[in-house]
Amino acid sequence: MMHPHSWWQTGVIYQIYPRSFLDGNGDGVGDLPGMKRKLDYVRWLGVDAIWLSPIYPSPMADFGYDISNYTDVHPLFGTMEDLDTLLQQAHQRDLKVILDFVPNHTSDEHPWFQQARSNRTNEKRDWYIWRDPAPDGGPPNNWTSRFGGSAWQFDEHTGQYYLHLFDVKQPDLNWRNQEVRQAMYDVLHFWLDRGVDGFRVDVLWLLLKDEQFRDNPMNPDWKPGDNPSARQIGLYTEDQPGIHRIVQEMRAVVDQYGARVLIGEIYLPLARLLHYYGEQLDEAHLPFNFQLVILPTWGASTVRQVVEAYEAALPQGAWPNWVLSNHDRPRIATRVGPEQARVAQMLLLTLRGTPTCYYGDELGMQDVAVAPELMHDPKGKEHPEHSRDPQRTPMQWESSPNAGFCPPEVRPWLPVANDYQTYNVVAEQHDPRSFLTLVHTLLTLRRTLPALTVGSQQSIDQQNPTCFVYLRQHQDQRCLVALNFSAQDQIVTLPGEGQGRLLLSTRLDREGFIPLSEVHLRGNEGLLLEVEASSLPGEYVRRQHVLHGP
Ligand code: NOJ
Numbered sequence: 001m002m003h004p005h006s007w008w009q010t011g012v013i014y015q016i017y018p019r020s021f022l023d024g025n026g027d028g029v030g031d032l033p034g035m036k037r038k039l040d041y042v043r044w045l046g047v048d049a050i051w052l053s054p055i056y057p058s059p060m061a062d063f064g065y066d067i068s069n070y071t072d073v074h075p076l077f078g079t080m081e082d083l084d085t086l087l088q089q090a091h092q093r094d095l096k097v098i099l100d101f102v103p104n105h106t107s108d109e110h111p112w113f114q115q116a117r118s119n120r121t122n123e124k125r126d127w128y129i130w131r132d133p134a135p136d137g138g139p140p141n142n143w144t145s146r147f148g149g150s151a152w153q154f155d156e157h158t159g160q161y162y163l164h165l166f167d168v169k170q171p172d173l174n175w176r177n178q179e180v181r182q183a184m185y186d187v188l189h190f191w192l193d194r195g196v197d198g199f200r201v202d203v204l205w206l207l208l209k210d211e212q213f214r215d216n217p218m219n220p221d222w223k224p225g226d227n228p229s230a231r232q233i234g235l236y237t238e239d240q241p242g243i244h245r246i247v248q249e250m251r252a253v254v255d256q257y258g259a260r261v262l263i264g265e266i267y268l269p270l271a272r273l274l275h276y277y278g279e280q281l282d283e284a285h286l287p288f289n290f291q292l293v294i295l296p297t298w299g300a301s302t303v304r305q306v307v308e309a310y311e312a313a314l315p316q317g318a319w320p321n322w323v324l325s326n327h328d329r330p331r332i333a334t335r336v337g338p339e340q341a342r343v344a345q346m347l348l349l350t351l352r353g354t355p356t357c358y359y360g361d362e363l364g365m366q367d368v369a370v371a372p373e374l375m376h377d378p379k380g381k382e383h384p385e386h387s388r389d390p391q392r393t394p395m396q397w398e399s400s401p402n403a404g405f406c407p408p409e410v411r412p413w414l415p416v417a418n419d420y421q422t423y424n425v426v427a428e429q430h431d432p433r434s435f436l437t438l439v440h441t442l443l444t445l446r447r448t449l450p451a452l453t454v455g456s457q458q459s460i461d462q463q464n465p466t467c468f469v470y471l472r473q474h475q476d477q478r479c480l481v482a483l484n485f486s487a488q489d490q491i492v493t494l495p496g497e498g499q500g501r502l503l504l505s506t507r508l509d510r511e512g513f514i515p516l517s518e519v520h521l522r523g524n525e526g527l528l529l530e531v532e533a534s535s536l537p538g539e540y541v542r543r544q545h546v547l548h549g550p
Pocket of ligand 1: 203
């Protein structure tokens with residue numbers, strides 16, 4: 001019988017930041033041989049796919065998001081053979097491999113750009129976005145880089161400006177040029193032919209820019225010192241007409257290969273984000289849903305509101321997804337605190353939809369303060385408080401020096417967290433109540449309970465405003481999730497009768513049966529309960545969500 005759900009719907013994605021996972025050759029930077037050594041860990045953890053941030057040749061101005069060759073591997077990370085064996089060894093373990101695809105810009109050291117900047121009539125000139133100076137000689141318009149400053153760089157040699165929405169070493173490609181599109185689709189074919197299982201597409205919503213190059217409105221709320229990416233309202237640089245055609249084209253390439261996945265990095269308000277599924281569900285399988293990443297206040301009511309608004313707005317047949325952290329944003333344990341982070345993991349791994357976990361979050365890793373002189377991130381150049389280095393520090397494997405990330409005598413590219421002797425894989429695997437044990441158990445339960453993967457989802461009304469309770473159900477299986485967002489003990493009164501069987505507390509210290517009329521939650525505790533249909537009022541049992549296949 002055909003499985004009605006695809007692997008990227010029932011599975012869990014694990015993001016690896018390759019520089020920081022495991023250093024296999026003793027140079028202080030993570031690499032593919034290191035990653036291969038940890039595939040068994042990843043499999044043990046219980047995720048189904050790894051997404052690798054870029055591993056391609058790059059001058060590393062933006063740590064791999066500035067690519068100088070799309071179809072090779074940076075020697076720092078290993079060789080093409082390493083990538084092939086990683087794919088093979090991952091597939092042997094039933095793990096999928098997703099690569100990062102960075103279509104908005106290349107490195108300025110990419111041969112395409114080198115040619116484009118050589119003279120105005122070069123055949124690659126139009127592959128990038130060039131404009132004459134404004135009448136006063138300044139930049140052609142007011143567009144700002146998301147890393148700060150103008151988005152335009154003057155090129156002395158040819159007397160024009162080129163556009164870079166990110167670092168000056170990341171010139172934007174011109175996606176209105178058909179040859180650019182074809183060249184980038186060829187890149188997708190190259191990797192799909194090699195066996196990769198899909199792509200996470202970098203800044204998908206930024207690929208097209210206004211044809212008239214009109215000025216963006218400035219964000220009236222922005223003040224110096226705020227995040228430079230919020231300085232303008234991207235009216236003419238984001239989500240432009242025509243973008244959906246491009247996403248459809250990418251999807252058509254991916255669809256030629258069967259069960260592969262296209263994930264889009266998109267930071268947009270909900271309604272516009274959801275358009276990236278495509279009207280015919282013919283665009284991204286998973287437009288990343290970053291609402292829990294950008295949530296200004298973490299709490300039961302804000303989270304409930306976000307979850308319900310998302311569920312209500314999802315187009316029919318579209319598959320949801322959730323994220324808590326990534327390499328661009330503070331880690332969840334830093335945002336909400338280490339105790340509440342357990343609740344956040346239970347939320348991530350029990351909500352309807354595909355979760356993406358960020359490496360190290362399963363240990364309860366926090367952002368690491370990096371001294372300004374040790375910082376690398378171009379985004380932190382002017383304002384170290386916006387540097388993304390703190391969330392990119394080495395994975396903590398064990399209690400030995402450098403947390404086992406690289407040899408003791410080697411200096412890791414970013415400092416290892418001070419608390420690595422407490423928060424590391426080996427120590428936590430031996431502790432039945434550790435953060436890792438919690439995440440591992442949640443992932444194991446997800447695998448065994450279809451209600452958590454393919455079941456419907458419904459919020460449960462109850463009186464306590466500091467708790468969020470929801471029901472996941474599939475056929476006869478019903479799971480209740482009760483999350484306490486406060487640091488104080490709380491009581492939740494559920495509308496059912498009878499008892500729920502406790503499958504898991506985020507504290508990992510209790511089991512047994514709990515009366516639904518009085519569920520006691522300790523501060524920062526989340527509970528996962530299995531309940532009988534007879535324990536629930538009919539309204540909950542009847543409202544089964546209709547699910548659609550991909
Ligand atoms: C989004 C990536 O996640 C980020 O790390 C990078 O700096 C920008 N895109 C530019 O590629």
